[in-house]
Amino acid sequence: MAGGQGTGRSFSFKVVLLGEGCVGKTSVVLRYCENKFNERHITTLQASFLTKKLNIGGKRVNLAIWDTAGQERFHALGPIYYRDSNGAILVYDITDEDSFQKVKNWVKELRKMLGNEICLCIVGNKTDLEADRHVSVQEAEEYAESVGAQHFHTSAKLDRGIEEVFLDLCKRMLEVAQVESSRADGTSRHGTARRGVQIVDDEPQGQGGSGGCCS
């Protein structure tokens, strides 16, 4: 179930939102899907599962955005959430060094569990609080590049940079999906098999790494 199924010209992608509590995951996605911030007349009952339809270069894309519980106690449940997802948006708060460390842990885990097939976006939220910045721009951008992720700065409050995050992620997911489908023409089950092997290789490290993060 490699995701990104395309029937004809339309693709559906699953994107998980990861990050510590209070970094503004919910605000980012609400701003994107409803273009609202902390307002009374937000129509949706919940902000944990939202969908968005896009059209990128004539290809219809259905995004399903899965919010995850950010509390530390639920960290171990991550794999259940992000399995089979095509993309992940990792949100941190630029005023909170700790939340950036959490993002690093998530990236490590995702790369180990899902390999390179998942597209990552690292998002530094709350740029409206630039004066309180505790995570340096250079450090964040260098880190993102080193793990093959895109880095963005956003402000859900001022509606800055949010559209770009999702657009870039969609484009990259489309590329991956197309490469995959062209490869899957001959041996469709091969892709999944390879994916399984990757997990086996890295699982022990994953246990070590996250043991550290939980302490």
Added chain:
Amino acid sequence: MAAKPVRKGIHVDHSELLCKKGCGYYGNPAWHGYCSKCWREEYSKARHRQIKEDRELAERLQKEEEAAYASSSSSSTTTTSRPIAFSKFEEKKTQEKARKVNTVKKFFTTSKTPSKRSMLLCCPNNFTMVRQHSVESSQAAGEFQEFLKLLRKPAAQDILKRCRACIEGIAVFILLPMFSFQPFNNFAFAGSLPEQVEKTMDNVEKYIMTRLYKHVFCPESTEDEKKDLAIQKRIRALHWVTPQMLGVPINESSPQVIDMVEKAITDIIEMDSKRVPQDKLACITRCSKHIFNALRVSQNEPASADDFLPTLIHVVIRANPPRLQSNLQYITRFCHPNRLMTGEAGYYFTNLCCAVAFIEKLDAQSLSLTEEEFDRYMSGNASPRRPTQEPSSLVDELSACPVLAPLHTNLLDLQELEKQQCQLESNAADLDRALVAWDGSVAQEVANVARKLPPKVQASISSFPLLLAEVAASPSGPLDSEVEDSITLPPPLLPQPAGS
């Protein structure tokens, strides 16, 4: 760390992926964690013995069942009339296919499908399980045939044929995955709308799963039942977990919220009674919607996963849904994967899986308690709802019990109402008295005024008996005064000619 996935999907633990014997090959959960070779070695002997035992058991059961069936059909005619015509037809078909089934069996035993039960089902003389359809099965069969009538004829026949073959196939090989719908696209369904294909698939799923429910739900070849009991026991042991410990942001004192939480609990319990994976998913979705409603009332903003997951865990702990693991496994195995992975229902299902995984692994740290506290609560020696000392006040104790708290507030409200009622009554009495007094004073006033009024006016207000009596007492007085008045008046003006 990585939570051991509740479902055996693509991502499983490392230890589960390698053969348990350590030969270096990958194992398979379906082979109890062995690789194909080790599994064959390990189980071929045991299986042969098992087959023998199963066959004996099956024969014995068969005899018992036949005896029971004979006695029930002789005692009442209503039971015999239940299997409808369609079922009888099925029975004939099944017998026809018996030989075919056996050949398929051989094919599958070489591929080491670990369904001991399949052997039992394959015994050619054991058809009772297929023959006696439950009410639901008959109903589903009827509905499905109704649906097929709406389709084009060749397509309908094709589907029916496939479904029957599939039912017979799956009834034998329990772990066989749902048959592929792919052929529909290029077979009879070429040129159909995607919606129609989707709808057909839903109906096919409904029909097949209703018919096969008994065989594929919590099958004996898996450990689902053991897991059911384990999670049930676990949840029972965790009855003391309060919403505060989980960080549930709902306001438990509001009757509206309580009502919605109750509804969510009902929905999640109801899941077990449904047969079709879609219906089970719908129950989970309804439960989640109620939770979101409760959160909305409590918080007045759209709920995020940060709020939703703890609340769902709280609901699951309070509900302790029957056969929870079996239901999750059943949905994982038989629901259409697309729906499970991308749709909204899939999201809620994933959250439920998370909730269950969390409950299984829950420890002192995840509830922000100390180890000692956690152990004491788990052993039942203490309860967070009842402090170790005697409750200092009634309110303390009441606040500990979520059911009694609203009762208590209601009682207080009633007392307040009663007080207000008393107050109201005494006020009413006061008012009554005041009215009587006022009445008297008004009558007095009127009498006083009337005494000074001319008799014509007096006559017009003759309705006052008091006044009448007074008038009757002094009939000449007013008349005299009128005469006196007319004397003091100036003489009337006389008309005078204008020009004089």
